[in-house]
Amino acid sequence: MGVPFFDIGRLNASIADDIASAAQRALTSSWYILGKEGEAFESQMSLQLGSGRVLGCNSGTDALILSLLAADIGIEDEVITVAHTAIPTVAAICAVGAIPVLIDIDYDTWALDVTKIAEVLTQKTKAIIVVHLYGNMVDVNSVRNVVCSAGRSDIAIIEDVAQAQGAELNSQSAGTIGRFGAFSFYPSKNIGALGDGGAVCCNNEADVEQVRMLRNYGQKDRYHTEISRGTNSRLDEIQAAILSAKLPFLKNWNKRKACLMERYRTELSGLPLKFQQVTSGCEPAWHLCVVALDAPERRDQLIAHFQREEIQTLIHYPIPNHRQPAFAHAIIQDLSVTDSLVGRILSLPFSPILSDDEQTIVINSARAFFGAA
Ligand SMILES: Cc1ncc(COP(=O)(O)O)c(C=O)c1O
Structure with a gap:
C-alpha cells in the first residue's frame, strides 16, 4: 500500500455535505461576485483572526500584489524578502515593477534571518515580505524593531501567510501583525478552495479602502474611479461559500x-x-x-x-x-x-x-x- 503526499479529494470528501450545501446556496442566489457569501466569509475570517479586516481576492499571489499596490510600491522600489520561498512571493514583487532584494534564512528556523535586514536597507526600500514558511512564523515584531531602529517605520511589513493560516506569534494571529497579511486558498493550503482564492488582511482602515478599490478595477463606487492601478481580483461567491464551510475545520x-x-x-x-x-x-x-x-x-x-x-x-x-x-x-x-x-x-x-x-x-x-x- 502506498502513501499519497496529500489526498485533497479525500479531505474534501470528508466534509462533502457541507461543501455541497454551501455551493448550492451560492448557486441559487443568482449573485456570483462580490455578494453576501463573500461578505460573510470575510467577516467570519476577520473574527477568527481576532483583528484586522479581511478582503477576498483571486489568489495568494494577488493578495501580495494588492498589498504592494496599496502600499504604493512600484517601479524601482526595493522589496526585501527571502530567496527560499515559493516563486509567487518574488513574482508578486516583480509584477508591480519593484526590485526583489533576496536575503538569507536562519539556520535553524528556516525563516527570514532578521539580523540580515539592516545591511540591505536603502532609501529605495519600501516593503519587507516576511514569509511564514511551512507554517512556522517569522518574528514580525523583531522585523518591525529593525526597521524602526533604522528610522524607517515607513517600510510596509507584509506577511505572506499562504502557508501558515492559523499560526500565532505571542497569541497574535499570523497576518494581523504586519501592515498586511496575504493569504492563499490554493486547494492544498491549510484552508483550501476548490479552485483559486486568496485574501488580504488589512490592519488599518485606509488600507481596507485601498484594497477594496484595487481589487475591483480601482472603482470607489460603481463606474467611478480615482486610482489608476486597479485590477480585477475578486473571490467569487461559490468559493467564498465553500471557504465559509471549511473555515470552522x-x-x-x-x-x-x-x-x-x-x-x-x-x-x-x-x-x-x-x-x-x-x-x-x-x-x-x-x-x-x-x-x-x-x-x-x-x-x-x-x-x-x-x-x-x-x-x-x-x-x-x-x-x-x-x-x-x-x-x-x-x-x-x-x-x-x-x-x-x-x-x-x-x-x-x-x-x-x-x-x-x-x-x-x-x-x-x-x-x-x-x-x-
Ligand atoms: C509562500 C507562498 N506565497 C504565495 C503563494 C501564492 O498563492 P496562490 O497560489 O494562491 O497564488 C503560495 C502558494 O503557492 C505560497 O506558498
Missing part, C-alpha cells in the same frame, strides 16, 4: 497536523534528519513537514527508496528564487544557508487526512532506509 485540521508533526519528530529522532526549529513565541500551523538530510545524495537516495514503496514526497522548493532566470535582476545577499539547505530538503506525506497507519508506513520506511528499523 481549520483549528482541528491544524491540531491533527500538529500531532502528526510531533509523531514524525519523535519517531524519526536519532536519524540523520533535521527538522525546522519553531521561532520563539510562535504557535505554528504546520502546512508542510519538511526534513533536511545531511547531504543532497542521501536526499535523492531517500526519495528513490520512498518511490519504490509508493510513498509520495515533494521538494519545497528545489530551485531557490535567486537561481530562477526570471529573477536574475534581483539584488542578492550572501545566501549560503539557503544554498546549503535546498539540495537537502524533503517534504514528507502530511495532511489532516493522513491516517495513523499511513504515517506508520512512512516512519517505518524511513527508519529502514537508515538501517534503524
Whole structure:
C-alpha cells in the first residue's frame, strides 16, 4: 500500500455535505461576485483572526500584489524578502515593477534571518515580505524593531501567510501583525478552495479602502474611479461559500497536523534528519513537514527508496528564487544557508487526512532506509 503526499479529494470528501450545501446556496442566489457569501466569509475570517479586516481576492499571489499596490510600491522600489520561498512571493514583487532584494534564512528556523535586514536597507526600500514558511512564523515584531531602529517605520511589513493560516506569534494571529497579511486558498493550503482564492488582511482602515478599490478595477463606487492601478481580483461567491464551510475545520485540521508533526519528530529522532526549529513565541500551523538530510545524495537516495514503496514526497522548493532566470535582476545577499539547505530538503506525506497507519508506513520506511528499523 502506498502513501499519497496529500489526498485533497479525500479531505474534501470528508466534509462533502457541507461543501455541497454551501455551493448550492451560492448557486441559487443568482449573485456570483462580490455578494453576501463573500461578505460573510470575510467577516467570519476577520473574527477568527481576532483583528484586522479581511478582503477576498483571486489568489495568494494577488493578495501580495494588492498589498504592494496599496502600499504604493512600484517601479524601482526595493522589496526585501527571502530567496527560499515559493516563486509567487518574488513574482508578486516583480509584477508591480519593484526590485526583489533576496536575503538569507536562519539556520535553524528556516525563516527570514532578521539580523540580515539592516545591511540591505536603502532609501529605495519600501516593503519587507516576511514569509511564514511551512507554517512556522517569522518574528514580525523583531522585523518591525529593525526597521524602526533604522528610522524607517515607513517600510510596509507584509506577511505572506499562504502557508501558515492559523499560526500565532505571542497569541497574535499570523497576518494581523504586519501592515498586511496575504493569504492563499490554493486547494492544498491549510484552508483550501476548490479552485483559486486568496485574501488580504488589512490592519488599518485606509488600507481596507485601498484594497477594496484595487481589487475591483480601482472603482470607489460603481463606474467611478480615482486610482489608476486597479485590477480585477475578486473571490467569487461559490468559493467564498465553500471557504465559509471549511473555515470552522481549520483549528482541528491544524491540531491533527500538529500531532502528526510531533509523531514524525519523535519517531524519526536519532536519524540523520533535521527538522525546522519553531521561532520563539510562535504557535505554528504546520502546512508542510519538511526534513533536511545531511547531504543532497542521501536526499535523492531517500526519495528513490520512498518511490519504490509508493510513498509520495515533494521538494519545497528545489530551485531557490535567486537561481530562477526570471529573477536574475534581483539584488542578492550572501545566501549560503539557503544554498546549503535546498539540495537537502524533503517534504514528507502530511495532511489532516493522513491516517495513523499511513504515517506508520512512512516512519517505518524511513527508519529502514537508515538501517534503524
Ligand atoms: C509562500 C507562498 N506565497 C504565495 C503563494 C501564492 O498563492 P496562490 O497560489 O494562491 O497564488 C503560495 C502558494 O503557492 C505560497 O506558498
